[in-house]
Amino acid sequence: MANFTLNINGKQQTVDVDPATPMLWVLRDHLNLVGTKYGCGIAQCGACTIHLGDVAMRSCMLPVSQVGNQAVTTIEGLSENGDHPVQQAWLEHDVAQCGYCQSGQIMNAAALLKANPKPSDAEIEGAMNGNICRCATYVRIKAAIKTAAG
Amino acid sequence: MTTSNSRRTFLKNSVLASGGMVIGVNWLTGCKNASSEAALTMPKEWFNFNAYLKIGENGVVTIFTPNPEFGQNVMTSMPMVVAEELDVDWRNVLVEMAPFDAVKYPPAIFGQFTGGSRGIMSKWEPLRNAGAAARHMLKEAAAQAWQVPASEITTSAGVLKHEKSGKSAGYGEMAAAAAKIPVPVKPTLKEIKDFKLISQSQKNVRGKEIVTGKPMFGVDYKVDGMLIAMIAQPPAFGMKLKTFDGSAAKAMPGIKDVFSIKTYNDGYEKGGFDVNAFPELVAIVGNSTWEVMQAKKALTIEWEPIAAYSETVNGWGGKQVVNVPAGLENSDDHAAKMAALAAKPGRVVRRNGDPEAAFKKAAKVIERSYSCPYLAHNCMEPMNFFADVKGDKVKVAGPLQIPGFIEPTLAARMGIPVENIEIEMTRMGGGFGRRSYSHYLVEAALISQKMNAPVKLMYTREDDMTNGVYRPAYHAVYRAALDENNNLLAFHVKAGGIPESPLHADRFPAGAIDNYLAEDWKIESNITIGAFRAPRSNFIAGAEQSFLDELAEAMGKDPIEFRLELLKRAKENPVGERNDYDAARYAGVLELVRDKSGWGKTPVAAGVSRGVAAYFCHASYAAHVLDLTMENGKPVVQKVTSAIDCGIVVNPDAAANMTEGAVTDGIGNALYGEMTFKAGAAEKANFDKYRMIRMSEAPKAIDVHFVKNEIAPTGMGEPPFPPIFGALANALYKATGKRVYRQPFLGEREVMG
Known part of the structure; x- marks a missing residue:
């Protein structure tokens, strides 16, 4: 066990955990930030996507010891009032069915648009291919990303 | 109108805090209104009307969704039905998941059962009655307060009005008195033409919570x-x-x-x-x-x-003895066993005319075999x-x-x-x-x-x-007998699986063909299986619709026209008596998808191949036209046009979303879905091995149309799923010249062929 001080959603938070603990479980079990979801544990489904700096990361395989003081953003911290353009576009297109994967989809899409504000269809597909939606709302996810891109 | 005594209890708003507490946040997120736009002021007191709703003294209404939510959007659509009959402003409605209660939501209305596409179908009347009963009680209370006949009182958007006297009151003002009025057993329902909320798309009531990552799932508890x-x-x-x-x-x-x-x-x-x-x-x-x-x-x-x-299982069909064999099973053995049983006579489930004689005198017999693997x-x-x-x-x-x-x-x-x-x-x-x-x-x-x-x-x-309760592995052999002029003489389906058969003997094309034979068989197994979106239909539809496509081609007919001819026969002069589909509604979705896709009229763009399929299950009808191109040996689905007849559509945009999901899910499972077993062990344990459809493989566009009618809602979550397997198979044939018979069509392979 060891202490780690993390910069999460703009707040300093200290946790005492095994250094190998993935950020996913630090967020969910220790910091009560449960918007980040467990889906596979092997970085194959994208449900656990968070931002490290501006980059989308799969938190299920990211040991807490590797995070250091990099800024971590989770779905809870993406915007103050749930009004990030990607979140708004998700509501406009009423994307969700079960909704379980959507935190990860939104975090991945937000990182994509930060890096590439006007992605082509192929670029959207390429960036989003790591995020599984079992309800298969892909058509709406893509439409929402295009709306958010303006 | 008859009345009965009711429980007249009313609860303080402490009910709102009675859910499981999660991380200090109110589990029920009960302060957001149904349209998820703004917060409502919570009432000081709630008045219970029935199992589905309570009204606060300030006019805020809480509607309880009886069925658990798994993405079919009943948290939104079920309250919409109550709100419609209650005649309340949707923006004044809060929505909560009802806890399990076998008395409030009895087995007679399918309890709190999410499955079998029975949600709206089974709750349509109870939901309407609940809203209408409360509206009746509010009107009675106002009539007593104003000393006017209840029949002269009208309601609109949560307000009671008496035109002649000019009196009016919000529902909240009358809620306390109304909750004491005897509950009508058969309240007067609105005319369907007077619906204001039903069939008007409303956003998911939990949309905001979903996009902000609020705790709401079991894992978040x-x-x-x-x-x-x-x-x-x-x-x-x-x-x-x-x-x-x-x-x-x-x-x-x-x-x-x-x-x-x-x-x-x-x-x-x-x-x-x-x-x-x-x-x-x-x-x-x-x-x-x-x-x-x-x-x-x-x-x-x-x-x-x-x-x-062996164990006795007391299931829906009554008590049944289930035999579970020992041994460590393999998918290769399964395939061999299924092929062996498919070659033997099965158990006859339905016979019309004299199919054996018709096959004997046939000028041509077409026989094709189809199979699919287990799915997780x-x-x-x-x-x-x-x-x-x-x-x-x-x-x-x-x-x-x-x-x-x-x-x-x-x-x-x-x-x-x-x-x-x-x-x-x-x-x-x-x-x-x-x-x-x-x-x-x-x-x-x-x-x-x-x-x-x-x-x-x-x-x-x-x-x-x-540790799955998998979709079983299935196998089906279809045969058709044609005369020298390519007229259809007889039709034969023999279908089985491990451990159950996918056969629906009384569905189309049963009823449309004079000489018809349906047989089934099954193989015992210790691998657990269960319902998977449109059980049995999810395989047999694709097999049947692929075979009908092949048959139409052999007969020199357009595949939609061929189906419509069969349906005309089934409608006008049906063969047999147990046909469990409505031929006119079935034809209706084929005609709608033909028109909306421009089938046979609009020239298909160069390189685009089209396939069509339709199916009936869960009391609804669905047809798809699928357009695909081949790019470097990979099928790319450019567009799917869908026509659905599920009766009245409560929340059209959400139903379209579900159809889009079913279409994409079906394409994914048809192309890639497969669980295999070796020495009893499931060979795929995670998404690195189990291939799921991803965004780049999803259709580029899906265009959903609903048949407009006034039929009480029928199933929605499952019916669009089965036929997409057939539409895809038929389009793949057009694109490659080769028929696909074994699912998954691609599996782990990246390219066709």
């Missing part, structure tokens, strides 16, 4: 002092626990205990949904998920083969449940589709009466049938009981995928 549990299960079907040594695991950091649990009492007569291959498990309990995951790896467990056994449900949220057992009281909360079917199992196993069981249904991260089999709820309760503490049981993805 948390209470103070809660422990995390995981289970270790046999590595293969046909195996069971022999001995285990948990001492090394128990010595690891954060681990509280390691022990075994037995999900059923010896001799317990299972219900039809007590499907469970692994009734004895090793449980590991500790402080946090990661610690328990690590400790699980340190368990030493010895497994042993099961012996063959792979809900994004793995199986999990919260349990808090205190003495003879049990509180459980989590994702499940049919609380009413697990409650007796839980009560029997814990040895406590059902009155002492509280079941809370959380939003499910997908279901697709898998969460109808909620053995994990009992497991969680047993672990909590042993620990004497609240526990959340978590399955890993690997546990979830390898």
Whole structure:
């Protein structure tokens, strides 16, 4: 066990955990930030996507010891009032069915648009291919990303 | 109008805080209105009208959704039906998930059953009656207060009005008095033409919570002092626990205990949904998920083969003896066994005319075989449940589709009466049938009981995928007899599977062909199977619709025209008496999809190949036209045009979303979906091996159309799923010149051929 001080959603938070603990479980079990979801544990489904700096990361395989003081953003911290353009576009297109994967989809899409504000269809597909939606709302996810891109 | 006595209790708004507390946040998120746009002022007092709604003194209405939500959007559509008949402003409505209550939501209305596309279908009348009854009571209360005839009072958007006297009042003002009015047994319902809310698309009432990551799923459930549990299960079907040594695991950091649990009492007569291959498990309990995951790896467990056994299962079809063979099964053996049985005569389920004689005199016989593998449900949220057992009281909360079917199992196993069981249904991260089999709820309760503490049981993805209640492997042989002029003389289907047949003998094209024979067969297995989005239909539709396409081609007919000709026969002069579909509605979706896709009229763009298919299941009708191109040997679905007849569509945009999902899900499973077994073990345990459809493989566009009619709603979640398999197969044939007979059409391969 060891202490780690993390910069999460703009707040300093200290946790005492095994250094190998993935950020996913630090967020969910220790910091009560449960918007980040467990889906596979092997970085194959994208449900656990968070931002490290501006980059989308799969938190299920990211040991807490590797995070250091990099800024971590989770779905809870993406915007103050749930009004990030990607979140708004998700509501406009009423994307969700079960909704379980959507935190990860939104975090991945937000990182994509930060890096590439006007992605082509192929670029959207390429960036989003790591995020599984079992309800298969892909058509709406893509439409929402295009709306958010303006 | 007749009346009955009602419970006239009213509750203080403390009800709002009675849900499980999660991380200090109100689990019920009860302060947002139905349109998810703004907060409502909470009333000081609530007045209960019935199992579906209560009204506050300030006019705010809470509507309870009886059925658990797994993405079919009943949290929005069911309250819409109540709100319509209540005649209340949708912006003044709060929505809550009702807890499990077998008295309020009895089996006669299908209880609180999410499955079989029965949600809106089974609750349409109860939901309408609930809203209409409350509206009636409000009008009666106003009539008494104003001393005017109730028949002269009108309602609109939550306001009662008496035109002649100029009197008006909000629902909230009359709620206290109205809640004391006797409940009408058969309240007057609105005319369908007067609907204002139904058929007007409303946004998902939980949309904002979803996009902001609010706790709402079973995995998010948390209470103070809660422990995390995981289970270790046999590595293969046909195996069971022999001995285990948990001492090394128990010595690891954060681990509280390691022990075994037995999900059923010896001799317990299972219900039809007590499907469970692994009734004895090793449980590991500790402080946090990661610690328990690590400790699980340190368990030493010895497994042993099961012996063959028989058990009586008391399911829907009555009591049935199920034989479970011993042995470690292999997918290769399954395929060989299915082919062998398919070559033998089956059990005749339906016969019309003299099919044997017709085949004998045929000028041409077309025979084709189709097969599909097992499928894993792979809900994004793995199986999990919260349990808090205190003495003879049990509180459980989590994702499940049919609380009413697990409650007796839980009560029997814990040895406590059902009155002492509280079941809370959380939003499910997908279901697709898998969460109808909620053995994990009992497991969680047993672990909590042993620990004497609240526990959340978590399955890993690997546990979830390898302890499946899979879609079975199926096989079907279709034969058609043609005369020298290519007229259809006879039709024969023989279908089976492991361990059940996918045959629906009385569906189309039964009823449309004079000489018709349907047979089935099955093979026993110890691999557990269960409902998977449109059970049986999800295979047989694709096989049948592929065969009809091939048949139409052999007969020199357009595939839609061919189907319409058969349906005309079925409508005007049906063969046999047990035809369980409405030929006119079936033809209706084919005509609609033909028109909307421009089938046969609009020239198809260069390089685009089209396929069509239609199907009837869950009381609804669906047809798809699928356009694809081949790019470097890969099929790219450019567009799917869908026509659905599910009666009145309560929330059209949400129904379109579900259709889009069903279409994409179907394409994914048709192209890639496959679970295989070797020595009893599921060979794929996670998404690195189990291929799921991803965004780049989804259709580029899906255009959904609904038949407009005034038929009470029929199924919606499942019907669009089965026929897409056929539409894809038929388009692939057009594109490649080769018919596909075996699912998955691509599997792990990247290119066709």
